[in-house]
Amino acid sequence: MVNFYPTQVSDFCSKETMIMIHLYRQLRKQYPHVSHKWWPTSGEFKPVQLEIVIGALLTQNTNWKNVEKALKNLIDSNMLSADAVANCHTSKLQRIIRPAGFYRQKSKRLGALCEFITNYGGNFYKDVTREQLLELNGIGRETADSILLYACNKPYFVIDAYTRRLLKREEIITGKEKYDEIKEMFEKKLPKNAKVYKHFHALIVENEKSMARRA
DNA sequence: GGCCAGGCACAGC
DNA sequence: GCTGTGCATGGC
Numbered sequence: 056m057v058n059f060y061p062t063q064v065s066d067f068c069s070k071e072t073m074i075m076i077h078l079y080r081q082l083r084k085q086y087p088h089v090s091h092k093w094w095p096t097s098g099e100f101k102p103v104q105l106e107i108v109i110g111a112l113l114t115q116n117t118n119w120k121n122v123e124k125a126l127k128n129l130i131d132s133n134m135l136s137a138d139a140v141a142n143c144h145t146s147k148l149q150r151i152i153r154p155a156g157f158y159r160q161k162s163k164r165l166g167a168l169c170e171f172i173t174n175y176g177g178n179f180y181k182d183v184t185r186e187q188l189l190e191l192n193g194i195g196r197e198t199a200d201s202i203l204l205y206a207c208n209k210p211y212f213v214i215d216a217y218t219r220r221l222l223k224r225e226e227i228i229t230g231k232e233k234y235d236e237i238k239e240m241f242e243k244k245l246p247k248n249a250k251v252y253k254h255f256h257a258l259i260v261e262n263e264k265s266m267a268r269r270a
Numbered sequence: 271g272g273c274c275a276g277g278c279a280c281a282g283c
Numbered sequence: 284g285c286t287g288t289g290c291a292t293g294g295c
Contacts, residue, residue, distance in 0.1 A: 164278090193277085198277070
């Protein structure tokens, strides 16, 4: 169980902190089946985290079901390591990831990302920084944070369309805030804990999806 | 058939 | 800095 007692005196009277933790508790109660182990992996890739990195890139502006098709194509083509993907011909990679859409852009970006992982001095999953990821073509803030949180298990909160929608509806944000502004809001008001960030994000996504289903 | 889905880069202002 | 636009497929 995570300790939610304020760690700083200044946290004690922060209304925003109370709202944020209340929201987290409410969602946990509402979706008890949702856990921090939310990002789906087949276990086919080496290492397992590579599948999360690839998925994070492929899911950009794309339905997850289409990403799954592309991931299955990679598995069926035995493209299970960063090295294999990095050395795959662009035209072949395009064919493989085609169901995920934007295949011309994404094949180029995916190849470059896998090349970066392959050539990374040290352990990519342990050592890569947000700045290094943001320098890569096609890796923006959300994708970088998804990789850092879900693949690297580091406390970086992911702000996606679901998160913005929920926060706006709850009137916690106006909608005009920048990505990093919202991200810092979460990170300042919650314990710096990757498991909590994953769980909270998973709960937000589940809530938005279930609301969409009901609509 | 139109709209959207777990964004990003880049141009133009 | 902000806004618009291209990228592309599949599901509803």
